[in-house]
Structures are given as structure tokens and as C-alpha cells.
Amino acid sequence: MAARKDLFSRALSLDPERLHFAAHSHHLWPDASFDGQVRAWVEANQFADRKWDLIFGEIVPEAQGHVARELNLPSPDSVVFAPNTHELLLRIVSGLERRPARILSTDGEFHSFRRQSQRWEEAGEAVVTRVPLQPFDTFGERLVEAARAGQDGGGFDLIVVSQVFFRTGQLFDRIGDLAALADPAGPWVILDGYHGFMATPTDLSAVADRIFYVAGGYKYAMSGEGVCFLHAPPGFCPRPTITGWFAEFGDLEGPPGGVQYRTDGGRFWGATFDSSALYRFNGVRRTLDEAGLTTAVVADHARGLMQQFQDAIAAGDAGRLAGAELINPVVDGSARARFLAFRHPDAQAWRAQLLAANVVADVRDDTIRFGFGLYQDEADVKRLAEVCQRVL
Structure with missing residues (x-):
């Protein structure tokens, strides 16, 4: 082409x-992102106090649909948005019950996780095992072996790995093996898809019920900052400790008299956010779809x-x-x-x-x-x- x-x-x-x-x-x-930005301004002022009805009634569902189709997810309801993936990471980890949390990852993750995980270690909130990327021809096997070995030693609470490594561009191709280990009781598996989403065809249908997937619009989705998302598998982390008030709208469950959470991916919603990024993302996706x-x-x-x-x-x-x-x-x-x-x-x-x-x-x-x-x-x-x- x-x-x-x-x-x-x-x-x-x-x-x-x-x-x-x-x-x-x-x-x-x-x-198309410029047109989406303008539309966001117009509708924010046109609908004013009724803006959020429009956003959650039309804009968010459209964006969820785009993500679900791109990743071949069974339902768009598993998708939730946030200004950045760091927020989503914090909400997931807040739901881990053991402290210090035991985390398995790599020495090639992006700076947001690298820095945060190091700080958790300093604070005594996590013990992190990092598998070296190099030599890469044995990396996948070494990571999976470490994950399996962890099951025999008390288990990891969380496994974090990139789909495409941001520094080297190398791809991790053993997500199915990690998904097979995932369990609502632990470990939870997070696949960082920021360099994979809309960069290379990605089909999560076989693992969508077992793994978390985070990515965003800053890179290949061509939508700029502020439109990051999480796919959350059902049953994993039902009540994150860090939670925003948008997570209390919809089908709710929780202990009597306690904090209630949505039962779908919306349990990870935060609070008030700038919705213009969603308008940009939707505009770009519509244009791409129309152009084939x-x-x-x-x-x-x-x-x-x-x-x-x-x-x-x-x-x-x-x-x-x-x-x-x-x-x-x-x-x-x-x-x-x-x-x-x-x-x-x-x-x-x-x-x-x-x-x-x-x-x-x-x-x-x-x-x-x-x-x-x-x-x-x-x-x-x-x-x-x-x-x-x-x-x-």
C-alpha cells in the first residue's frame, strides 16, 4: 500500500x-484526532451538566468496542480507561493482599513499572524478581521456568511482562504459558501491550479470561496522551483498594455495608478525567476503519x-x-x-x-x-x- x-x-x-x-x-x-478534539469541546459545552451521560452512554462504549475488536476480546465490558497505565498498575497492585508482594518481572520493562517497582522494594512493600532479557533467545523459557518455580516456593502474587520490549523491539511469545498459571488467588499476570497495541495484530481471545492487558493511545493508536486502557479478566482483583467514584456506577457487588464495586472491568474506574482523548481515539479508529x-x-x-x-x-x-x-x-x-x-x-x-x-x-x-x-x-x-x- x-x-x-x-x-x-x-x-x-x-x-x-x-x-x-x-x-x-x-x-x-x-x-481525525483534531476533529475529535474539537468535537469534545463542542459537546462539553453543548451538553454541559449532561456531558457525562453522553460520555458514558456513547463515547466510552464506542472506545471500548474499538479496543475489544482490535484485541478480539469476548466483551467490551472488560475494558476501562485511565489517563495513563501507571494509574491502572497502581489499582491492580492495590488489590494484592500479601505484603510484601512477590512480583516476577524482567529487567526490560518500561520506566513507569521499573521506577515504581524499585520504590516498592525500598519501602518494603514488594520483593521483585527480575529475569534478564539477554540472551533473548532463551528469555521466554527462562521467564516461564521462573514463574513455574515460583509456584513451588510460595508463589508469585503478580507477573509483569511486556508484549514488545520498548528498548529492543523484541517480542515475548509465551503469554499462553503464563496465562495457564494465572489464578484469581494468585498469580495475576499483566501484559504490557503499549508497544504491541495497533503495532502488530494481537488476538487475546485465548487468554482474555486469565490476564490483564494494559496499553494506550500515545503511540500506534495515534491518539496522544490520556487514553490508556486496561482489559481486566473476570474474577481477578474484584475490589482494588485504590478506587475512584466512577467504579460505583453499574452492576455492583460487595460486602453488606461495605464499598461496592462494578462486576465488570469498570471496577477499575478512577475519578473525573479529561474525556477529549477518548474523542481523539474514536475519531482515529473510525477513520482507519473507513479506509480499511x-x-x-x-x-x-x-x-x-x-x-x-x-x-x-x-x-x-x-x-x-x-x-x-x-x-x-x-x-x-x-x-x-x-x-x-x-x-x-x-x-x-x-x-x-x-x-x-x-x-x-x-x-x-x-x-x-x-x-x-x-x-x-x-x-x-x-x-x-x-x-x-x-x-x-
Whole structure:
């Protein structure tokens, strides 16, 4: 398929000469998101005091439906929204009864969990076992073995792992094995899908009754901040301790005289939030649906661009990138991240040199990342290689 720059005319017009190859980090927003933002303002003032009836009667259900269809969930009622995934993580962990909680995770999780889990350890609220990502060819087996071994040693309360690792772009493919261990009494399993949702086709139908899944709109959903979500399996964490007042509307249950909770995913609702992000998300999803731009179609387009860039590097047409370690090369048609990650001691300097040339990439420690999406075409990739050849 051809690039769909027409869907991003507003964002691209703001800096026409920029090459934005950080679609994995801060994705540019389609025009439909602007229209959604305007609609949010208009309806907030048109409906005023009746706004929340509209939001929970129409806007939230539409957004839940988009998420459920994308992930092949059995019901949209398992989906709840929050301004960020950190809030959702805190609500889940608040429902764990044992302190210190025993948590199994990895050394490659995103900073929100990395920082929070370290602080829990400092405060004596958690004991965290972290399985190293490298060497990655044995990572999946090592993580599953650790999870199974934990069952024999008193058990883990929580297992947290990424679907796609944010620094390296490598994919975890053993979620079914972790789901088989999940139990309402523990462990609970959280799959961080932020780099998987709308980046690669994701079907959770086989594990939706066993795992939590968190993701958001900042990246491949192209909707910006504020539209993060949680899929919550039924029966897991029925009464999170950290809870907002929106969780007390709907079908409720709880002890007599105690705090009541919704019985669906809404038990994880927080409190008053800015709903404009949901309007943006719905607008983007409607546009993609109307254009027939499924995640599989977009991922295939990005894969072609990544292959083009990878070939240019191999041919020596992209400067010193040829001397970097490509951590997640395009090798076949299997599921993959929507970015290429290169490890090199000069990664930080390279990113600064590219930025000075009006090329946006992203760097994490010693790894520079290039993300690909709908608003890029083959000519953009050719220009990217030429700039790399010139400035690196």
C-alpha cells in the first residue's frame, strides 16, 4: 500500500521538511484526532451538566468496542480507561493482599513499572524478581521456568511482562504459558501491550479470561496522551483498594455495608478525567476503519519501509549505522515491533546529530530507534538513509 500522508496533513504541514522517524515514541496525530478534539469541546459545552451521560452512554462504549475488536476480546465490558497505565498498575497492585508482594518481572520493562517497582522494594512493600532479557533467545523459557518455580516456593502474587520490549523491539511469545498459571488467588499476570497495541495484530481471545492487558493511545493508536486502557479478566482483583467514584456506577457487588464495586472491568474506574482523548481515539479508529487500514495492513506497510532502510544500511548507504548492532532485524513475515533498534556506544550522539539535521529518532541508553508508520513513504526512507550517510 502507499503511504497515507493525506490523513496527517495538519501534523505534517507544521514542519514540512522534518523527517519524523519516531512513530514508536510520539506518533504524529492524524487529522481525525483534531476533529475529535474539537468535537469534545463542542459537546462539553453543548451538553454541559449532561456531558457525562453522553460520555458514558456513547463515547466510552464506542472506545471500548474499538479496543475489544482490535484485541478480539469476548466483551467490551472488560475494558476501562485511565489517563495513563501507571494509574491502572497502581489499582491492580492495590488489590494484592500479601505484603510484601512477590512480583516476577524482567529487567526490560518500561520506566513507569521499573521506577515504581524499585520504590516498592525500598519501602518494603514488594520483593521483585527480575529475569534478564539477554540472551533473548532463551528469555521466554527462562521467564516461564521462573514463574513455574515460583509456584513451588510460595508463589508469585503478580507477573509483569511486556508484549514488545520498548528498548529492543523484541517480542515475548509465551503469554499462553503464563496465562495457564494465572489464578484469581494468585498469580495475576499483566501484559504490557503499549508497544504491541495497533503495532502488530494481537488476538487475546485465548487468554482474555486469565490476564490483564494494559496499553494506550500515545503511540500506534495515534491518539496522544490520556487514553490508556486496561482489559481486566473476570474474577481477578474484584475490589482494588485504590478506587475512584466512577467504579460505583453499574452492576455492583460487595460486602453488606461495605464499598461496592462494578462486576465488570469498570471496577477499575478512577475519578473525573479529561474525556477529549477518548474523542481523539474514536475519531482515529473510525477513520482507519473507513479506509480499511487494519493493524495488519499498517504493519505490512511499516515492514516494507523497515526492510528498505535495513537494506540501505547493509549496502553501506546509511553511514556509521552499518557498524551498529541491529537488535531486531526484519527477517520474515512474523509479528514484530514497528521500529528498528540499533545498539552502539555513540547512539546518544547520533540522535543529537540527526536532530540537528531535522531528523527525529529516539534513543534509550546505548540504543537508537527508528519508528515507521503511515505517514512515511519510500522517498522518506531514502532521505533518511542519505542524512545518516551525511551526518553520522
